[in-house]
Amino acid sequence: MITIKSKTDLAKMREAGKLAAETLKLAGESIKAGMSTLELNGIIHDFIISRGGVPATLGYEGFPASACISVNNEVIHGIPRATKRFKEGDIVSVDITVQLDGFHGDTCKTFACGKISKEAQELLDVTETALYKGIEAAQAGARLGDVSYAVGNYCTERGYGVVKDFCGHGIGKQFHEDPEIPNFGKRGEGPKLQPGMTLCIEPMINVKGSKVKIMGDGWTVRTVNGSLSAHFEHTVAITNEGPVILTAL
DSSP: OOOOOHHHHHHHHHHHHHHHHHHHHHHHHOOOOOOOOHHHHHHHHHHHHTOOEEEEETTTGOOOSSSSSTTTTTEEEEOOOOOOOOOOTOOEEEEEEEEEETTEEEEEEEOOOOSSOHHHHHHHHHHHHHHHHHHHHOOOOSHHHHHHHHHHHHHHHHTTTOOEEEEEOOOOOSSEEEEEEEESSOOSOBBBBTTTOEEEEEEEEEOOSSSSEEETTOOOEEEEEEOOOOOOOOEEETTTOOOOEETTO
């Protein structure tokens, strides 16, 4: 069931979203060659706790860390490890969800570690633009398929692979709520968007192909063909005045 948030709910979600955004900004500024993904996880964890929040991924369905940190051909759900260290030229997706005062904020960005390849930079640019194409389509009265189409069409027209096995989602008091939000679809289909709905729009885009696989740790998702993957996400509220990004600074 899709939940409609009150003005009070949305105000609380804005605070949760702001904390998630501030945490993501700190994470991006902290990434450097030689740092382990576990070290970055510690920085994220400590900051969220210091601000009175709860890292929502920690313990969620058994996930063992306070952020999902995915590198290069890892799409999502990378588990931070002491043995995994960033290298110059890596691209690093940091997915952060915080709970604050009973509500959640969820955001992700793929960062460059130092100087990256042209191929990697173009992937980041296309994926981030696709996110904003999806947000732009998230107008009250539109259909959910309009959002999905806006994301997927922008990427496929440029030859990129859209991940189909995972998708965005509703959010609020629960980490994951209805509806599911695929990154591909048809305009005019799906639930009608109403003021008070809150959605996580999150393109997961590969340089080549859409196929992915879950690794032996039960969490980390990689591209089957080894190509690079990027992931960008915002929590968005539907309003009569247009979509409002709750995870913006």
